[in-house]
Amino acid sequence: MKLQQLRYIWEVAHHDLNVSATAQSLFTSQPGISKQIRLLEDELDIEIFTRSGKHLTNVTPAGEAIIKLSGEILGQVANIKRIAQEYNKEERGELRIACTAQLNRDTLPGLIARFSVAYPEVVLSLYEGTPSEIEGWLIDGEVDLAISNEDIGFTPDVVRIPCASWQRALLLPKGHPLTEIEVVTLKALSEYPLITYSFDAPRGSDLTKAFKKQGHEANIVFTATDAQVIGNYVEQGIGIGIITAMPVEVANHGTLEVISLKSLLPACMTYICASKKLFLRTYMYAFIELTAPHLTQGVVERVFAKRGKAQIENSLMTAEINVQ
Amino acid sequence: MKLQQLRYIWEVAHHDLNVSATAQSLFTSQPGISKQIRLLEDELDIEIFTRSGKHLTNVTPAGEAIIKLSGEILGQVANIKRIAQEYNKEERGELRIACTAQLNRDTLPGLIARFSVAYPEVVLSLYEGTPSEIEGWLIDGEVDLAISNEDIGFTPDVVRIPCASWQRALLLPKGHPLTEIEVVTLKALSEYPLITYSFDAPRGSDLTKAFKKQGHEANIVFTATDAQVIGNYVEQGIGIGIITAMPVEVANHGTLEVISLKSLLPACMTYICASKKLFLRTYMYAFIELTAPHLTQGVVERVFAKRGKAQIENSLMTAEINVQ
DNA sequence: CCCCATTACGTAGCACGTAACAATG
């Protein structure tokens, strides 16, 4: 059994069982992969993939389990490399970050700018996806850190640390009826078409959940990835916007009005997540600390040392800083 | 990076940094290992071992971390092989069991006899050691299952399942003063020299703890590995014996008397343990079930699926059967 | 002076690439 063989079966399984495509992405030849997989199957005396003629059609149950373990092994091999680099005081390294579209526009650019000044030799890769996709990438070890503002990190092997919370706000055209009301209610909001962020959280957006909880239905007619776009459509009269009160300003000052929904909707939490098995390099701790100043290396190390997610949440909710 | 290189550094670290001895135990040449370690160190650009002249003298901090990860990787590789054999419906396999001396004499022979009738093709290895040693073997993956009657399994990655509890009993020469007393107390026991099992539990024997709890001191003058030997020395008048009321009979019927200590000392619990990361083959489940009939594959699977030791203890203490 | 790790060197094996082949849709 060779590490490459494990890598090959893992990669093929993650390339829709297409060996040719896998070979291309690994910059090697297709027969090489084919042969190594065959050799591994011979050695283990088991079929990992089912074949129909000249096509890989499926993964056997045994293959399923073996590919999963292979993924963990490859992750630990990557950790060994990280450890070596870290003790070697290498400034170089790699940092793969996943985030949602919203954060990608509003929050990350600033973070990344500051990070890459401090660590110019770290190669940054940024992946944008839905919370579900992000969670999958974390589990598969395809990204190192993830930042999300919807619920994420329910898998036991993913550590989730709350790093900031944002109040929501209502974005209205000037003179809209709701600007006249003293106290805006969910019931009132449910009577207007809403524009908010695109989401695809594995357990549903907490916005829709908040409406449901009071027996109303959020009538979301349009979603966009960032506040600016939402503002534009509010201006067009498509609906009223619900955004997070992020530090970035919406440019449409003249024609729009912002009303805080602090008492009406739950705060929107931003989480930073990583696989519990990841060996964290110094620059990774540094990046986490950039997202929230109280998340020092010591704090994060303690979170990772703990088992059981409940403990983690408790220990951090108290330390959490509420950024408005 | 090759799997063999990881194996080599792990084995060398577990052979007192003696490369020659490691080579012998792996049936390979010493220069081969030496070279591969060097190659790995070159590739990672880091020292794993410190050398003074021609001797390996120490493990570097980085080496420490890398060797630990290597151990986990090798364990998962072993799991892949187990998975392959299992799905291949192989009857063959390997089962390495660790146990304490006491269980090795009194309990295991019967278990193993029954097991090897059911699974004649499984190669059994039995390792006898102190609870501390046993725990180390489990963590290092040098044994698959462990059975211990002292406290063990405090490491987070070790699953501990109670499988039987035994009452303790007093072994006295006929006509001994204690046979006249209606109710034996710890205070009374503390006034006689005691003979009991050898132990080396990581947190101390629960026998001595029981005495301490009531402010007395157990005056243990002699320890032996099994009840038979203890009986012989009780017969010699060296002291009075404290044994577990195991199903095996002490042969010295004529000259000795047995008094139950059920109400005086806590029951002695026997645990079966395994690394949480171990892939359990069918015959391993079968062996566990032999130790306690209520530990069916389904029950054990559920225990392994859970995280956090607290949950495990709770779920099982209730299901536990009290064998007298 | 013994033990031990490293260096030197030769060989057998194997991973990988190119090219031809076969099967699927």
Added chain:
DNA sequence: CATTGTTACGTGCTACGTAATGGGG
């Protein structure tokens, strides 16, 4: 017929073993 996996084959690398070398205790 285009795409994809397998077989065939040649080559260059490398893991491993034997033998020789050198450093410590």
